[in-house]
Amino acid sequence: xxxxxxxxxxxxxxxxxxxxxxxxxxASLYGGxxxxxxxxxxxxxxxxxxxxxxxxxxxxxxxxxxxxxNTSYQDQSGEQAEDYETEDQLxxxxxxxxLEFVPQHGWTVEAIAAGAETLGLSAASAGMFDNGAGDLVxxxxxxxxxxxxxxxxxxHNQVQLGQAEKKKTADFLRHAVETRLRMLVPYIDxxxxxxxxxxxxxxxxxxLKHLSTLVDDIxxxxxxxxxxxxxxxxxxxxxxxxxxxxxxxxxxxxxxxxETWVFLDNRIRDVVNMANTAKQVQATGxxxxxxxxxxxxxxxxxxxxxxxx
Amino acid sequence: MTLGLxxxxxxxxxxxxxxxxxxxxxxxxxxxxxxxxLGNSTFRTEVSAYRCCSGAAAGRSTHFGFESVxxxxxxxxxxxxxxxxxxxxxxxxxxxxxxxxxxxKDSLLRLMNPQxxxxxxxxxxxxxxxxxxxxxxxxxxxxxxLRHRARANQTPSWQEIAAGYGSEGExxxxxxxxxxxxxxxxxxxxxxRAETAGITTGLSWVVGDAEELPFNDDQFDVYTIAFGIRxxxxxxxxxxxxxxxxxPGGRFMCLEFSKVSNPLLSRLYDAYSFQMIPVLGEVxxxxxxxxxxxxxxxxxxPDQETFKEMIEEAGFFRVQYVNLTGGVVAIHSGFKL
Numbered sequence: 218x219x220x221x222x223x224x225x226x227x228x229x230x231x232x233x234x235x236x237x238x239x240x241x242x243x244a245s246l247y248g249g250x251x252x253x254x255x256x257x258x259x260x261x262x263x264x265x266x267x268x269x270x271x272x273x274x275x276x277x278x279x280x281x282x283x284x285x286x287n288t289s290y291q292d293q294s295g296e297q298a299e300d301y302e303t304e305d306q307l308x309x310x311x312x313x314x315x316l317e318f319v320p321q322h323g324w325t326v327e328a329i330a331a332g333a334e335t336l337g338l339s340a341a342s343a344g345m346f347d348n349g350a351g352d353l354v355x356x357x358x359x360x361x362x363x364x365x366x367x368x369x370x371x372x373h374n375q376v377q378l379g380q381a382e383k384k385k386t387a388d389f390l391r392h393a394v395e396t397r398l399r400m401l402v403p404y405i406d407x408x409x410x411x412x413x414x415x416x417x418x419x420x421x422x423x424x425l426k427h428l429s430t431l432v433d434d435i436x437x438x439x440x441x442x443x444x445x446x447x448x449x450x451x452x453x454x455x456x457x458x459x460x461x462x463x464x465x466x467x468x469x470x471x472x473x474x475x476e477t478w479v480f481l482d483n484r485i486r487d488v489v490n491m492a493n494t495a496k497q498v499q500a501t502g503x504x505x506x507x508x509x510x511x512x513x514x515x516x517x518x519x520x521x522x523x524x525x526x
Numbered sequence: 527m528t529l530g531l532x533x534x535x536x537x538x539x540x541x542x543x544x545x546x547x548x549x550x551x552x553x554x555x556x557x558x559x560x561x562x563x564l565g566n567s568t569f570r571t572e573v574s575a576y577r578c579c580s581g582a583a584a585g586r587s588t589h590f591g592f593e594s595v596x597x598x599x600x601x602x603x604x605x606x607x608x609x610x611x612x613x614x615x616x617x618x619x620x621x622x623x624x625x626x627x628x629x630x631k632d633s634l635l636r637l638m639n640p641q642x643x644x645x646x647x648x649x650x651x652x653x654x655x656x657x658x659x660x661x662x663x664x665x666x667x668x669x670x671x672l673r674h675r676a677r678a679n680q681t682p683s684w685q686e687i688a689a690g691y692g693s694e695g696e697x698x699x700x701x702x703x704x705x706x707x708x709x710x711x712x713x714x715x716x717x718x719r720a721e722t723a724g725i726t727t728g729l730s731w732v733v734g735d736a737e738e739l740p741f742n743d744d745q746f747d748v749y750t751i752a753f754g755i756r757x758x759x760x761x762x763x764x765x766x767x768x769x770x771x772x773x774p775g776g777r778f779m780c781l782e783f784s785k786v787s788n789p790l791l792s793r794l795y796d797a798y799s800f801q802m803i804p805v806l807g808e809v810x811x812x813x814x815x816x817x818x819x820x821x822x823x824x825x826x827x828p829d830q831e832t833f834k835e836m837i838e839e840a841g842f843f844r845v846q847y848v849n850l851t852g853g854v855v856a857i858h859s860g861f862k863l
Binding site (some may be wrong): 305307326327330333336337338340341342343344345349478 | 620637638639640641644672747749772773774775776777844845859861863
């Protein structure tokens with residue numbers, strides 16, 4: 218009988234708690250909290266206690282409580298928040314570790330499995346990546362873009378502080394594209410495979426996003442603040458330059474990719490020339506139009522049509 | 527406090543009536559047969575009330591198909607079911623699912639995408655379907671890798687030869703599968719199949735209970751349980767054992783019958799299950815009751831989302847599920863991170 222009353226009280230209190238929590242928190246948090254309370258209740262009622270997952274001893278602690286680690290609940294989760302990491306961070310770590318196996322295995326799930334093993338995880342955790350090798354390539358591209366942005370921001374700071382000279386636009390573009398392409402050098406043998414993965418239909422949205430942010434960042438740090446059509450034309454031009462230079466680099470066998478940089482110089486010069494030519498054509502066009510107008514007025518004067526009576 | 531007292535008074539009053547009502551309902555269901563499974567919902571609430579009241583008393587009850595049996599008995603009755611179906615298990619699988627169960631198991635392997643060198647624990651593996659497929663898959667992947675490696679080494683430069691001196695014999699590792707089942711008859715049938723298929727290495731057969739696995743912690747890379755977890759008395763315990771024996775980063779995969787979402791398909795499926803399958807069981811295997819239990823236990827198993835929550839509660843991460851054949855079967859997958 219006493220056990221009966223105790224169990225009833227426990228059930229009622231849990232239900233009460235549950236309803237209070239449900240009114241204040243969104244459904245996703247409720248799930249996590251409910252799990253926490255469920256565990257506490259189990260321990261309290263002296264049933265066979267379920268063991269909590271033992272923290273892995275030989276690598277970092279992981280977040281156990283929250284199945285949706287991207288909500289703000291993560292920050293309130295307690296004292297050891299800095300030691301815990303989300304699933305996304307763990308995935309990023311696995312992919313970064315997998316990069317060193319790419320020259321050996323190519324851009325494949327085997328490389329991811331090998332990377333996971335270096336972190337002390339079983340190779341089966343490579344199954345976490347639904348997109349497989351595509352995830353690895355996209356992670357690498359994103360990482361390179363972030364690195365490039367940091368480098369450009371640093372140089373921008375130095376220019377602001379007056380420690381460095383401001384480059385001309387053409388030189389700046391050349392420097393930025395070269396820096397970015399040099400990040401591919403360690404993986405240049407397998408880069409064609411990576412490019413083909415990026416072109417798969419289900420990867421195209423992501424890869425286009427990475428490419429456009431890359432080009433946008435480069436132009437931003439080059440000083441472009443335009444708000445008219447030239448915003449689009451500039452980015453389109455740089456996208457073309459970047460893609461063609463990448464293709465040249467993949468089949469370049471000269472020492473230190475000299476021919477690639479020569480190609481890059483030529484392409485940038487072409488674009489700059491074309492911009493200048495466009496301006497000239499516009500100016501010339503205006504001048505020609507004005508000349509024609511003048512000729513027409515003179516003709517009218519001569520023939521006396523313009524005479525005011 | 528008074529509320530508690532009135533509750534207990536009501537409980538005490540209804541306590542005596544419950545066993546009688548349960549017997550009545552069981553008789554009712556026996557009379558009407560399985561044709562209106564939904565009519566047993568009241569039965570289910572009675573059972574849960576009964577369980578709540580007698581928490582401290584001995585023998586909680588659980589479901590065995592649409593029956594209610596004490597928990598201790600369920601394992602024994604499941605054992606008897608599988609002991610009697612073991613010889614005709616594979617034939618019946620093909621007959622009941624029209625061979626589609628092979629596609630389901632192939633999908634499980636494809637989703638797993640195992641690399642060579644992994645250790646698999648095939649729980650409730652019985653006749654070894656998943657383990658055979660696992661070994662075949664990893665072996666063909668391994669052969670592909672060896673071939674690729676050989677092709678790449680056709681004309682090695684002197685640097686590559688020099689670099690390769692220390693690392694001789696560094697081939698991709700062999701993968702191993704352990705089939706664990708509580709039922710010796712099923713394992714016997716499985717061993718005979720392995721012999722006829724000519725699979726000799728990389729396979730072990732172990733008798734064990736999914737709720738209490740006879741293995742140390744952190745042993746296996748992949749844990750699978752195909753069409754077995756609905757027969758386990760305490761599913762949460764089985765999930766916790768799975769978590770225990772998996773290595774960090776290991777993967778839990780469960781292939782099981784689940785809820786069909788499409789109402790039209792659901793009606794066809796119900797009709798097929800309750801009309802055809804026990805009849806097939808009687809004709810081919812001479813055992814109506816076992817296959818009656820089979821289709822009833824499918825209906826008693828929680829649906830996809832509920833099971834996903836149970837897996838998450840056991841401590842797995844990145845729990846996802848995939849429906850096959852419109853929800854007739856679902857593959858749940860989680861990671862021990």
